[in-house]
Amino acid sequence: MxxxxxxxxxxxxxxxxxxxxxxxxxxxxxxxxxxxxxxxxxxxxxxxxxxxxxxxxxxxxxxxxxxxxxxxxxxxxxxxxxRVPLREGRTLHHDVNGRHGAGRVVLRAAPAGTGIIAGGPMRAVFESLGVHDVVAKSQGSSNPYNMIRATFDALGREDSPRSVAQRRNLKVSTIQSRRQGVEADASDS
Known part of the structure; x- marks a missing residue:
């Protein structure tokens, strides 16, 4: 018993x-x-x-x-x-491309409230990852195996400001301030 x-x-x-x-x-x-x-x-x-x-x-x-x-x-x-670094736990830090074989994907960070705009296999990856806002486009092969491997290739290229700062021997705040300046310049033009 x-x-x-x-x-x-x-x-x-x-x-x-x-x-x-x-x-x-x-x-x-x-x-x-x-x-x-x-x-x-x-x-x-x-x-x-x-x-x-x-x-x-x-x-x-x-x-x-x-x-x-x-x-x-x-x-x-x-x-x-x-492990994939996420910004504010809801989106990617930056836009990134990935490829595997004939499958190519483009992943773009999105503002809050956008939701997951992605097709089939990529949507499953983002929902499992915990991403809430992302825009993704599959180009080339629609084979689910190639799409998922291309998505993982893109996610593997994703960098957080902390890892970039560590690599360049800078402070995270320096990199973040540069990002704010670039975003401000883009909105002005």
């Missing part, structure tokens, strides 16, 4: 630890292998996982059954989480 309670407790803790992540199924691909007795179906799942606080990852899983493919993809996504 005590063993059952201990087992349930462990499972409950496992659920609590995993509950911090939000996972989104982006795409399922069904493939058929023709064999002597007919067709054998297999499934490939593409999943995006994030904590909605600046960490996000994606994974790919293949199996004979859909739930198993999703489970494998989710585990792969959790293993490959990356």
């Amino acid at each position: 005590a063993r059952d309670e201990g087992g349930r407790g462990r499972d409950h803790k496992h659920e609590e630890r995993d509950s911090e992540f939000v996972d989104r199924l982006v795409h399922i691909n069904r493939v058929a292998k023709v064999v002597k007795g007919g067709r054998r179906f297999g499934f490939a799942a593409l999943v995006v996982v994030g904590d909605q606080k600046g960490r996000v990852g994606f994974g790919h899983g293949k199996a004979r059954e859909v739930p198993e493919a999703i489970r494998k993809a989710t585990e792969a996504a959790k293993r490959g989480l990356v």
Whole structure:
């Protein structure tokens, strides 16, 4: 009896630890292998996982059954989480381009209240990441795998003022004041 309670407790803790992540199924691909007795179906799942606080990852899983493919993809996504710096916890610090293969994406920071303006797979990435305001455009390939990899390429190029200041041996306030000056000049012209 005590063993059952201990087992349930462990499972409950496992659920609590995993509950911090939000996972989104982006795409399922069904493939058929023709064999002597007919067709054998297999499934490939593409999943995006994030904590909605600046960490996000994606994974790919293949199996004979859909739930198993999703489970494998989710585990792969959790293993490959990356941290993305966000401005005020709601948008990107600067505009950035990304590419993977024939997939190209443009991500632009947006003012508060804009919302997530992005298509399909990119929307899943931003919702899992915790971004509230962003404008994104996919150019080139509409293949979900290439779009997601291009989006992650772009997010990997995202820099925060703190990391830029550290790299240049400057103060964060210096970089922020330069940014304010550039924004003011752009609005004047």
